[in-house]
Amino acid sequence: MLLLKAANFQDIEKEYLFVRDMPVDENGFTNPWHGISRADFDCALQTMLDFEAGWNLPDGFVPETFLFLWNDDEIVGQFRIRHHLCESLRTGAGHIGYFIAKPFRGKGYAKEGLRLTLEIARSIIPEDEIYLRVNKDNPASLRVMMANGGYIAHEDESRYYVRIKR
Numbered sequence: 001m002l003l004l005k006a007a008n009f010q011d012i013e014k015e016y017l018f019v020r021d022m023p024v025d026e027n028g029f030t031n032p033w034h035g036i037s038r039a040d041f042d043c044a045l046q047t048m049l050d051f052e053a054g055w056n057l058p059d060g061f062v063p064e065t066f067l068f069l070w071n072d073d074e075i076v077g078q079f080r081i082r083h084h085l086c087e088s089l090r091t092g093a094g095h096i097g098y099f100i101a102k103p104f105r106g107k108g109y110a111k112e113g114l115r116l117t118l119e120i121a122r123s124i125i126p127e128d129e130i131y132l133r134v135n136k137d138n139p140a141s142l143r144v145m146m147a148n149g150g151y152i153a154h155e156d157e158s159r160y161y162v163r164i165k166r
Ligand SMILES: CC(C)(COP(=O)(O)OP(=O)(O)OC[C@H]1O[C@@H](n2cnc3c(N)ncnc32)[C@H](O)[C@@H]1OP(=O)(O)O)[C@@H](O)C(=O)NCCC(=O)NCCS
Pocket: 026, 027, 028, 029, 098, 099, 100, 101, 104, 105, 106, 107, 108, 109, 110, 111, 112, 133, 134, 135, 138, 139, 140, 141, 143, 144
């Protein structure tokens, strides 16, 4: 069964292996902790929890919740919710980012994970619409957004800017 759980210290060993193996950047979904050592991961996880609480944010960052998508006792993906828009998010990456690990792709996990993420996001995000962005060469992700009620608000040369009504 698929379940979203916020980052937490109880699950640290599985979270560690998942985050360590996520690429640095795939289709604009970035991971500053790729390849991190276990010794350094306590600090990285604390950073995720701090970001959720709005503590120690880098300049220009808004609070962000880190969620893991679990299939039974295995982590299959990560979803992130940025709590509100700032100018760079409004014109850029928007509220939500997500990643499904390669062995688990093509099984509908991103679609269901985004559906579950939107349920949480609706109780956090104050704006009337949820903003997402996707590269034009990432049709799988665009389908995930469309399956969750997304529409293309506008586009530029390389990206679609998708909105989902609350
Ligand atoms: C994009 C990503 C999240 C999709 O995850 P996933 O679990 O495989 O997605 P799902 O199985 O839920 O759905 C994928 C949909 O895309 C479709 N799809 C997959 N590859 C496709 C392709 N090359 N062209 C068109 N559609 C494609 C699937 O058929 C499915 O749609 P359908 O169910 O309507 O047939 C995953 O590939 C990923 O993590 N990529 C790297 C990070 C990333 O791109 N994040 C999103 C940034 S906007």
